[in-house]
Amino acid sequence: MTEIAPLTPFGLDVLLGRVAHEWESRGRIFDLPSARFWTGSDQVDLTMDFMGRPAATPVGPAAGPHSQLAQNIVLGWLAGARLFELKTVQVLDDLDIARPCIDMETIGFNIEWSQELKVQESLEEYVKAWMMIEILRHWEPLLELIGDPGPHIFDMSVGYDLAGIKTDKVAAFIEGMLDASDVIDRLRPSIPEPFAAFRDHDFPTRISDTLTLSTFHGCPPDEIEAMVKHLMDHHGLDVITKLNPTLLGFGRVVQVLQQDLAYEHIRLNRLSFVEDLEINRAVDLITDLTDYAVRNGRRYGIKLTNTMVVNNDKGFLPDDPMYMSGPPLHVLATCLLDDLLSTMPGTFKVHGHDGPVQVSFSAGVSKDNISATAGMGVAPITMSSDLLRPGGYGRLEPMLRQLERDMVAAGSENLAAWHDHSWDAARALGFRGPAEAHMTDIVAGHGRAEYDLYAHEELPRAVDHDLEMWGCVACNFCVTVCPNDAFFRLPTPEGSDISGRQQYLVLAELCNECGNCMVFCPETGDPAKAKAKLYLERDRFEANEGQGFLVEAANGGVAVTAAAGFESEVPLLLRLLNDKAEGIPIRAGDLG
Numbered sequence: 171m172t173e174i175a176p177l178t179p180f181g182l183d184v185l186l187g188r189v190a191h192e193w194e195s196r197g198r199i200f201d202l203p204s205a206r207f208w209t210g211s212d213q214v215d216l217t218m219d220f221m222g223r224p225a226a227t228p229v230g231p232a233a234g235p236h237s238q239l240a241q242n243i244v245l246g247w248l249a250g251a252r253l254f255e256l257k258t259v260q261v262l263d264d265l266d267i268a269r270p271c272i273d274m275e276t277i278g279f280n281i282e283w284s285q286e287l288k289v290q291e292s293l294e295e296y297v298k299a300w301m302m303i304e305i306l307r308h309w310e311p312l313l314e315l316i317g318d319p320g321p322h323i324f325d326m327s328v329g330y331d332l333a334g335i336k337t338d339k340v341a342a343f344i345e346g347m348l349d350a351s352d353v354i355d356r357l358r359p360s361i362p363e364p365f366a367a368f369r370d371h372d373f374p375t376r377i378s379d380t381l382t383l384s385t386f387h388g389c390p391p392d393e394i395e396a397m398v399k400h401l402m403d404h405h406g407l408d409v410i411t412k413l414n415p416t417l418l419g420f421g422r423v424v425q426v427l428q429q430d431l432a433y434e435h436i437r438l439n440r441l442s443f444v445e446d447l448e449i450n451r452a453v454d455l456i457t458d459l460t461d462y463a464v465r466n467g468r469r470y471g472i473k474l475t476n477t478m479v480v481n482n483d484k485g486f487l488p489d490d491p492m493y494m495s496g497p498p499l500h501v502l503a504t505c506l507l508d509d510l511l512s513t514m515p516g517t518f519k520v521h522g523h524d525g526p527v528q529v530s531f532s533a534g535v536s537k538d539n540i541s542a543t544a545g546m547g548v549a550p551i552t553m554s555s556d557l558l559r560p561g562g563y564g565r566l567e568p569m570l571r572q573l574e575r576d577m578v579a580a581g582s583e584n585l586a587a588w589h590d591h592s593w594d595a596a597r598a599l600g601f602r603g604p605a606e607a608h609m610t611d612i613v614a615g616h617g618r619a620e621y622d623l624y625a626h627e628e629l630p631r632a633v634d635h636d637l638e639m640w641g642c643v644a645c646n647f648c649v650t651v652c653p654n655d656a657f658f659r660l661p662t663p664e665g666s667d668i669s670g671r672q673q674y675l676v677l678a679e680l681c682n683e684c685g686n687c688m689v690f691c692p693e694t695g696d697p698a699k700a701k702a703k704l705y706l707e708r709d710r711f712e713a714n715e716g717q718g719f720l721v722e723a724a725n726g727g728v729a730v731t732a733a734a735g736f737e738s739e740v741p742l743l744l745r746l747l748n749d750k751a752e753g754i755p756i757r758a759g760d761l762g
């Protein structure tokens with residue numbers, strides 16, 4: 171167990187203070203420029219149905235780094251996400267996750283699984299995000315820009331075994347999401363000006379009543395079945411189970427990944443195929459759980475797919491095995507979807523089958539394939555890897571615009587019409603449906619060039635310069651690739667002798683040293699360690715070793731205390747942070 175928690179979430183007062191201050195001073199919220207806010211479509215209706223509930227768009231963050239902290243969820247919402255698969259919560263909430271834990275240098279690998287917060291803290295983060303979205307969707311300045319944002323859905327995720335999800339701790343989390351009245355009432359008084367009128371707001375108290383079940387690679391099928399039934403019976407939830415790409419079988423994965431897509435160097439973990447659910451048992455499981463759900467007035471679905479377990483021969487991440495996501499997973503998940511549709515006709519809630527089982531899709535989705543993915547009839551469509559690339563959350567809005575453009579070009583007014591169109595187009599070419607058409611394109615057709623090894627060999631740009639605390643090529647990547655919005659930038663004060671137009675600083679409490687900014691930084695070094703680390707909490711500051719600065723409110727601005735050896739940086743920091751126009755992106759009055 172780490173002595174200092176990897177993350178210390180900000181309070182609702184600080185977060186909303188940041189919203190107000192950034193909006194006023196920079197025309198941004200959590201570093202997302204307003205040009206990247208999703209302002210809806212007046213040409214098509216992107217509403218999707220998720221197990222009987224509407225969401226205004228079909229996209230959102232998959233359980234992962236973008237759905238853990240409150241500001242992450244708000245960022246996704248601003249950019250157009252309307253379905254949030256929340257970070258997986260499990261009973262073991264004092265895990266030590268090795269660092270770095272994310273490697274998006276080429277296609278996407280990680281060793282990060284489940285939340286890094288205490289279970290109770292996760293509940294509070296999700297409630298905070300829920301309240302902030304509710305406030306922002308009624309906040310005049312934003313409404314003028316984005317109009318009616320439409321409905322959104324929070325989908326819980328828990329793991330990883332029956333004993334764990336039956337514990338009082340996890341049960342209390344689920345019940346807290348079903349009825350968050352207590353947490354909402356506890357947080358109300360911390361809503362700051364200029365949002366104080368919302369302290370009496372009638373916040374909906376049911377935050378979520380659906381759940382995507384995350385299981386360990388190798389979880390026995392009987393245990394998966396028992397967990398789904400427990401969640402349906404005991405908590406009254408509609409449940410999705412996450413399936414693994416190993417369902418395709420070892421031979422098929424070797425064929426697609428290593429031969430068709432040329433990722434010969436990625437070594438598969440044979441044991442994971444032996445231990446994981448195999449296709450016949452999966453078919454029985456889906457059939458049984460569908461019947462069970464129907465008999466009990468509940469809904470059931472599947473998510474394609476979990477990440478792929480592979481051996482770690484890259485060495486960047488410290489654990490072995492590691493988990494592969496991104497473009498090649500998109501191909502594997504599409505193959506699996508097509509297999510399941512052929513094996514179980516009439517089972518799934520996709521066009522041409524019209525069965526009861528929702529198919530949630532999460533595998534290497536990006537602007538390039540959002541339209542083909544939506545055309546397969548799957549929903550929701552969630553993503554992690556693409557949002558970890560430069561542009562970050564800001565990649566969602568262009569993704570939705572692409573889908574809108576393709577739908578308009580086809581004359582499709584809504585997603586059902588887009589499914590019809592994709593179905594007719596695939597059938598006209600002799601395919602079983604759009605899943606087979608898309609699979610054929612990306613395994614063996616023109617589309618393959620976007621997914622194979624050669625499309626993803628190029629490493630992020632590099633310049634031959636060691637990263638320093640002040641000055642750098644100012645590419646802004648560390649700001650956009652950070653899922654936690656821990657980085658921010660400030661203009662270099664006039665007349666100062668440091669180089670560069672912009673200076674980059676990190677909010678230490680929000681940085682869990684995942685490594686993603688280091689991968690994309692063109693200079694040599696780790697921005698999360700090299701750039702000035704600002705602490706808002708004295709305890710964390712005092713426990714920190716190395717450079718760091720405690721920032722506190724003082725005389726209408728901020729005061730700075732430096733870690734030993736870094737005192738000479740204080741005058742410059744004071745100039746930067748107390749700048750009247752921008753300064754620290756949090757209102758000084760909200761600092762403790």
Ligand SMILES: Cc1cc2nc3c(=O)[nH]c(=O)nc-3n(C[C@H](O)[C@H](O)[C@H](O)COP(=O)(O)O)c2cc1C
Binds near residue numbers: 280500554
């Ligand atoms: C850094 C990272 C952390 C993740 N954490 C979780 C998690 O906590 N629970 C879970 O079920 N899936 C987790 N996932 C898997 C994603 O939910 C998603 O299914 C997978 O990454 C495939 O989507 P992508 O190709 O868009 O990344 C994680 C993925 C990444 C990249």
Ligand code: SF4
Binds near residue numbers: 653654686687
């Ligand atoms: S600042 Fe960098 S290392 Fe820290 S959480 Fe953000 S991306 Fe990860």
Ligand code: SF4
Binds near residue numbers: 642
């Ligand atoms: S620290 Fe690195 S990633 Fe961040 S702006 Fe500077 S050069 Fe770019």
